[in-house]
Amino acid sequence: MADIWSYFLPDEGDIFYLFWAKQMLISVLIVGAAYLVSRFAALLVARVAHRVNQVTKGEWDEPTLARICAPLLALVNTAGLYVAIRRLPLPERLHLVISGILFIVNICLLATCAYRLMDEALKRYGKRLAGEEMSRQLIPLVQKIGSIFLFGTALIITLKHFNYDILSLVTALGVGSLAIGLAAKDTLANMISGFTLMIDLPFRIGDRIQLGSQVGEVIDIGLRSTKIKSLDNSYLIVPNSELCNTLLINQDLPDSRGKGKVVLGVAYGTDVMLAKRVLVDTAKAVPGVLAEPAPEAFFTSFGDSALNLTLLFWTESYTTVFGVTDRVNCAILESFAQNGINIPYPTRTVFFEKDTNHAPQN
Known part of the structure; x- marks a missing residue:
């Protein structure tokens, strides 16, 4: 079975x-x-x-x-x-x-x-x-x-x-990162500053900035440095950490308009209101001067031998300020001559007083 x-x-x-x-x-x-x-x-x-x-x-x-x-x-x-x-x-x-x-x-x-x-x-x-x-x-x-x-x-x-x-791997990575950070602290500072510049955008590529006495156009914004082409065609390489910690002027922001200024003096006795009106009308007639904002003239101070006036005007771009200022100066000379307004030279009057107490006696 x-x-x-x-x-x-x-x-x-x-x-x-x-x-x-x-x-x-x-x-x-x-x-x-x-x-x-x-x-x-x-x-x-x-x-x-x-x-x-x-x-x-x-x-x-x-x-x-x-x-x-x-x-x-x-x-x-x-x-x-x-x-x-x-x-x-x-x-x-x-x-x-x-x-x-x-x-x-x-x-x-x-x-x-x-x-x-x-x-x-x-x-x-x-x-x-x-x-x-x-x-x-x-x-x-x-x-x-x-x-x-x-x-x-x-x-x-x-x-x-x-x-x-x-744990040993993480510890080794931490110690290695600390050593690298201490050895390359300047490079890391520039890289962090580069991130700050890219996020904050104080200037863009193509903007003209003024950094101390240097003025130039931003060519490139890198992680370590920013490259600037100055007005005399020289090439400036500025570490990003300096740009983040330095006062700079962006001439392209909020817009690219440029402001020109002419400072001159007229002779004492001149009709100041006439001189100011001539300055404004002359600036308005010069090509390149913007009608808005309109040119303005101000009586700024009393000089030693002249009444000091200041003419302010705007141009379409900051790159044309020098050329327009040249044309404005030439037009002012012609307009002052037509209106009989004199730009005096500095003069000094010297008075001689005769000393009678020690004069020789005959």
């Missing part, structure tokens, strides 16, 4: 194969389910991308969102494969190797997705926030810093997963 039942009951080898077949079937189903979930997620992403494309008017189009979400969809498949292999009754050492490889792949996919999201955001909003020229300096640096941060984060998570002591 026992022999009959043993015919129907499977032996130990059959039980082992049945168990393996069951586990393999469940693992295959898990992998298939993960694949179906990834395909469904891909369709959902495509539908969402179409809506987002309409809302953002093409800023975030379907290929862009697909590029960002592609690592996430691959992550679903690798996560399913990770779960499927973890439940198989494999040797422990083989389990550790395969699960470790899949964990590293998942971390790399997450870091890739984060990097692509950062890259697309910088491409679309970097120029809008920092400007065309400054983004050329700022965006590559942000990309490099972001890449280093993502790589370091992925490395620390991976080491932590494999039970490595990351």
